[in-house]
Amino acid sequence: MRENRGSAFTxxxxxxxxxxxxxxxxxxxxxxxxxxxxxxxxxxxVLMLVPLSGAVLVWQDKGVTKDTRVNIALAFFxxxxxxxxxxxxxx
Amino acid sequence: MNWLDIFFPLVTGxxxxxxxxxxxxxxxxxxxxxxxxxxxxxxxxxxxLQQIIAASQLGVLSVAVASSAGYLAKGGFVxxxxxxxxxxxxxxxxxxxxxxxxxxxxxxxxxxFAVLLCYTAFELIRGLNKAxxxxxxxxxxxxxxxxxxxxxxxxxxxxxxxxxxxxxxxxVGLPFRAAVATSTFMMGFTAIANASIQIxxxxxxxxxxxxxxxxxxxxxxxxxxxxxxxxxxxxxLMFSALVLYSAFDLFKKYWL
Numbered sequence: 001m002r003e004n005r006g007s008a009f010t011x012x013x014x015x016x017x018x019x020x021x022x023x024x025x026x027x028x029x030x031x032x033x034x035x036x037x038x039x040x041x042x043x044x045x046v047l048m049l050v051p052l053s054g055a056v057l058v059w060q061d062k063g064v065t066k067d068t069r070v071n072i073a074l075a076f077f078x079x080x081x082x083x084x085x086x087x088x089x090x091x
Numbered sequence: 092m093n094w095l096d097i098f099f100p101l102v103t104g105x106x107x108x109x110x111x112x113x114x115x116x117x118x119x120x121x122x123x124x125x126x127x128x129x130x131x132x133x134x135x136x137x138x139x140l141q142q143i144i145a146a147s148q149l150g151v152l153s154v155a156v157a158s159s160a161g162y163l164a165k166g167g168f169v170x171x172x173x174x175x176x177x178x179x180x181x182x183x184x185x186x187x188x189x190x191x192x193x194x195x196x197x198x199x200x201x202x203x204f205a206v207l208l209c210y211t212a213f214e215l216i217r218g219l220n221k222a223x224x225x226x227x228x229x230x231x232x233x234x235x236x237x238x239x240x241x242x243x244x245x246x247x248x249x250x251x252x253x254x255x256x257x258x259x260x261x262x263v264g265l266p267f268r269a270a271v272a273t274s275t276f277m278m279g280f281t282a283i284a285n286a287s288i289q290i291x292x293x294x295x296x297x298x299x300x301x302x303x304x305x306x307x308x309x310x311x312x313x314x315x316x317x318x319x320x321x322x323x324x325x326x327x328l329m330f331s332a333l334v335l336y337s338a339f340d341l342f343k344k345y346w347l
């Protein structure tokens with residue numbers, strides 16, 4: 001597995017930490033969110049942020065090819081388009 | 092609010108998350124039919140199909156995060172380059188699917204989907220005794236198949252694993268376990284796009300989605316630890332059985 005710039009952890013280990021932490025935080029927020037709606041939205045927000053943060057980590061990795069970066073950018077663009085469509089549907 | 096309004100979606104989520112993480116599915120094939128068929132009996136006020144599909148999208152995201160965390164911690168299962176090379180296809184497919192939901196006849200879509208599921212199960216069972224080796228070159232059919240998987244995920248509230256796993260295994264050439272792990276990893280992006288449409292358009296019922304997501308997170312986290320210990324042949328058989336069940340469920344819902 002590729003080494004990440006300036007880090008003792010491999011890319012996969014760093015992703016595992018991000019996903020693991022995100023999972024724990026989302027679990028906590030969703031469990032509390034059963035009683036508090038605001039915290040529930042926080043849990044939903046954390047869930048959505050985890051794969052996006054993972055993609056940013058991969059983007060920053062030295063061993064990642066240009067093609068992969070383009071694909072990550074396209075996936076982010078797709079998410080932005082989805083939000084826009086959702087907002088248009090609301091009206 | 093009745094206690095079953097929280098407990099029933101939570102248990103449904105547990106079941107969906109457990110199966111989803113083990114078989115590389117988003118769990119939507121469990122959540123949507125269960126909530127739709129049994130919701131009326133257990134909930135104080137049953138939800139509409141659109142609300143269930145919207146909540147299921149968040150459930151798919153939960154499976155993706157929980158099982159990816161498990162696979163990443165073990166190491167060597169998720170193929171990042173393949174996942175990110177193919178993720179834009181499923182994301183855009185998901186957007187198209189969410190829009191098609193507004194214009195196409197659901198009976199037509201469900202029928203095509205059920206036929207495809209039967210074919211998927213047939214291909215997996217046929218390949219049970221084949222060696223699980225990597226394919227040197229991905230098939231040209233892989234990309235359109237993944238766009239189609241994305242469309243189905245947006246349309247039916249599923250993760251798309253029923254299509255993605257066989258495509259990654261049979262057409263892209265990843266070994267089955269790597270296909271399952273990579274599929275769950277890819278599902279994250281597709282689910283974010285689909286869930287964003289539902290949230291932004293105001294169709295997400297946060298309490299329902301939150302209870303399903305919580306159950307799924309727990310179920311998926313537990314079962315992703317078991318998935319690597321189950322033999323590939325057993326995984327394929329379980330997956331085929333679930334795919335055939337989903338096909339039967341769709342036929343029953345729209346034709347009988």
